[in-house]
Amino acid sequence: MSWAMTAGPATSRRKAWSALWLGLGALYFFLPLLATFLFSLRARKGVLSFVAYAHVFSDPEFVRTFSFSLERSLATIVAGLALMIPTAIWVNLRLPRARPVIEVFALMPFVIPPIVLVFGLIRMYSRPPLALVTSPALLVAGYVVLSFPYIFRAVDAGLRAIDLRVLTEAAQSLGARWETTLFHVVLPNIRFSLLSAAFLTFSIVVGELTLAVMLAWPAFGPYMALVGRDLAYEPAALAVISFLLTWGSLVVLQLVSRGARGQGTTVGGVH
Amino acid sequence: MTVTGVQGGEGARAARLSLRGVLGRWLGVVPFLLFAAAFMVLPAATLLVGSFQDARGGFTLVNLVHVLRPNILRSYLLTIEVSLVTAVGGGIFGFLLAWAVTLGGMPKAIRGFLVTFSGVASNFAGVPLAFAFIATLGRVGLVTTLLKSLFGINLYDSGFNLYSFWGLSFTYLYFQLPLMVLIITPALDGMKREWREASENLGARASQYWRHVALPILLPSLLSSVILLFGNAFGAYATAYALTGGFINLVPIQIGAQIRGDVLHDPNLGYALALGMVIVMTLTILGYAALQRRASRFSRA
Numbered sequence: 001m002s003w004a005m006t007a008g009p010a011t012s013r014r015k016a017w018s019a020l021w022l023g024l025g026a027l028y029f030f031l032p033l034l035a036t037f038l039f040s041l042r043a044r045k046g047v048l049s050f051v052a053y054a055h056v057f058s059d060p061e062f063v064r065t066f067s068f069s070l071e072r073s074l075a076t077i078v079a080g081l082a083l084m085i086p087t088a089i090w091v092n093l094r095l096p097r098a099r100p101v102i103e104v105f106a107l108m109p110f111v112i113p114p115i116v117l118v119f120g121l122i123r124m125y126s127r128p129p130l131a132l133v134t135s136p137a138l139l140v141a142g143y144v145v146l147s148f149p150y151i152f153r154a155v156d157a158g159l160r161a162i163d164l165r166v167l168t169e170a171a172q173s174l175g176a177r178w179e180t181t182l183f184h185v186v187l188p189n190i191r192f193s194l195l196s197a198a199f200l201t202f203s204i205v206v207g208e209l210t211l212a213v214m215l216a217w218p219a220f221g222p223y224m225a226l227v228g229r230d231l232a233y234e235p236a237a238l239a240v241i242s243f244l245l246t247w248g249s250l251v252v253l254q255l256v257s258r259g260a261r262g263q264g265t266t267v268g269g270v271h
Numbered sequence: 272m273t274v275t276g277v278q279g280g281e282g283a284r285a286a287r288l289s290l291r292g293v294l295g296r297w298l299g300v301v302p303f304l305l306f307a308a309a310f311m312v313l314p315a316a317t318l319l320v321g322s323f324q325d326a327r328g329g330f331t332l333v334n335l336v337h338v339l340r341p342n343i344l345r346s347y348l349l350t351i352e353v354s355l356v357t358a359v360g361g362g363i364f365g366f367l368l369a370w371a372v373t374l375g376g377m378p379k380a381i382r383g384f385l386v387t388f389s390g391v392a393s394n395f396a397g398v399p400l401a402f403a404f405i406a407t408l409g410r411v412g413l414v415t416t417l418l419k420s421l422f423g424i425n426l427y428d429s430g431f432n433l434y435s436f437w438g439l440s441f442t443y444l445y446f447q448l449p450l451m452v453l454i455i456t457p458a459l460d461g462m463k464r465e466w467r468e469a470s471e472n473l474g475a476r477a478s479q480y481w482r483h484v485a486l487p488i489l490l491p492s493l494l495s496s497v498i499l500l501f502g503n504a505f506g507a508y509a510t511a512y513a514l515t516g517g518f519i520n521l522v523p524i525q526i527g528a529q530i531r532g533d534v535l536h537d538p539n540l541g542y543a544l545a546l547g548m549v550i551v552m553t554l555t556i557l558g559y560a561a562l563q564r565r566a567s568r569f570s571r572a
Contacts, residue, residue, distance in 0.1 A: 010477065011376055018375030021367040022385075025448070029392065032403045032445070035413035039406035083303050090299030098300050105307045110499075111552040112315055113506025115523045116545045119530055120314025123321060123538070141310045148307070203394045209509035214530055224398040225513050228405075239402035247391050 033243065040236035052237040061223055069212075069220035072136070073205035076143040077198045080151045083144065084197075088155040089186065092164050106152035109145055114210040117142060122214065133215065142211045147201040154200065158193025159186075192256065199253045203246045315549065321542035334543035343540075346520040347547065350505060353436065353521070357443040358500035364444075365451025366493065373459040386456065389449035396446040401513035404442045408433045434515045442514060443507065447500050454499060458492035458566065495562035502555040506548065522548055 043052040125132040171181040209221035228235040325331040372382035508523035529541030
């Protein structure tokens with residue numbers, strides 16, 4: 001009786017507050033994006049133009065550093081997945097007892113900031129017999145460490161969501177060898193988790209600054225920092241480009257995985 | 272060999288078998304553990320060792336004493352201040368946003384958008400983020416100039432400076448807020464409608480419901496999230512570097528300067544600085560984990 005009367009005003013008051021907070025949030029989040037975009041268009045005095053973007057794209061250093069970082073991020077994704085998939089499968093299938101240990105190691109990069117990590121890597125690998133500091137492999141190894149938490153969580157969540165034990169036992173009882181089970185049964189079933197791990201890793205690595213600058217690699221992050229030191233409008237253009245890159249790759253990911261979930265729900269609806 | 276044979280071949284074989292069994296069972300996680308050891312644990316451990324060594328490798332505590340130098344102590348204080356302000360600020364506002372889309376009765380689509388956007392924005396840190404805020408609130412930034420020409424407000428005359436404490440904190444919020452949204456949304460989802468209805472039926476006002484029911488339940492989640500945000504800001508290097516050009520006295524910036532040998536080249540002091548960071552971060556994560564365990568009490572019930 002009384003709740004029917006109070007629910008109305010209480011709900012509308014809740015909605016009003018929600019709208020207020022969301023409005024403030026939208027202001028905080030979109031104003032800088034809008035301002036950056038408009039700022040990037042003002043390279044030519046008096047008119048709005050895409051001159052700053054033209055400058056960025058025609059700079060050979062942009063192409064060189066971006067493709068360098070693109071290659072490193074692909075290498076990181078491949079190496080990270082190659083390392084994490086077997087580990088996560090093992091933890092889910094053979095050795096659940098190891099889960100706490102693996103989780104601690106996989107989440108440790110949250111405790112060791114990149115600046116500390118790279119400092120340790122430099123100290124450890126700058127002297128023979130382990131003089132790896134000048135090798136691009138060390139940069140990728142550092143990136144794999146940075147992406148540990150993201151890759152492990154994504155792959156592990158994917159494996160937990162499927163019935164891994166039943167799937168693998170079914171495949172094996174049908175005579176599949178382990179490669180067949182892995183590549184034709186397990187991995188296709190967690191492909192969206194793998195994609196999400198890949199995109200997250202990409203968005204972290206492609207503009208990464210700390211490791212690249214300290215190990216002195218001509219990567220995209222240091223290039224952007226350099227441009228920011230010397231120029232005014234091009235950095236804004238770079239910020240817009242990298243936001244679109246991050247946004248674009250994550251939106252693609254959302255769309256792809258929503259398509260998959262959509263299939264699932266239609267099947268569920270039919271039943 | 273023979274000794275064990277005398278004592279009983281059965282037991283020795285069982286021991287050997289189980290050793291092989293243990294190795295076999297752990298085989299699949301060994302590559303990961305080796306990799307983690309080689310490129311994460313051991314490098315960090317060498318810093319630990321290095322912070323207790325002098326330039327020639329002898330044992331010393333002098334680096335730890337040097338950490339107490341006024342300007343280094345100041346850099347720790349400033350880093351802690353920035354992290355604290357952005358963790359609490361981002362925590363409160365992120366909570367309000369997450370509340371709005373979970374319990375606030377907003378349409379589902381807004382929630383989906385906010386969560387997706389938060390996923391992007393929490394990764395939109397580093398150099399591009401610094402550029403965005405320079406273009407917005409820098410000396411010739413769009414908002415700065417608009418405020419001046421439209422309202423006659425000169426931000427930089429009234430004490431605001433993007434390249435110092437408050438400007439940096441305001442910039443950090445851009446990745447702190449979305450992170451809070453991402454980690455607190457599940458906790459708010461766990462708030463059962465029955466709890467609110469029960470307290471309403473017992474005659475509680477909304478404020479009483481929050482003070483006596485919702486906040487006590489949410490408190491561990493809230494605190495652990497804020498701690499995580501603290502750690503997130505504490506280790507940040509790229510944003511501060513790109514925003515201030517390295518001219519702000521934060522610990523990560525100091526460590527960077529030590530690595531590059533820009534200042535007095537004293538790597539061992541750098542190790543001690545890094546050690547201090549790892550200690551702070553470890554405490555942070557331990558606090559986070561302890562509170563998370565408390566928080567999961569209610570979700571299991």
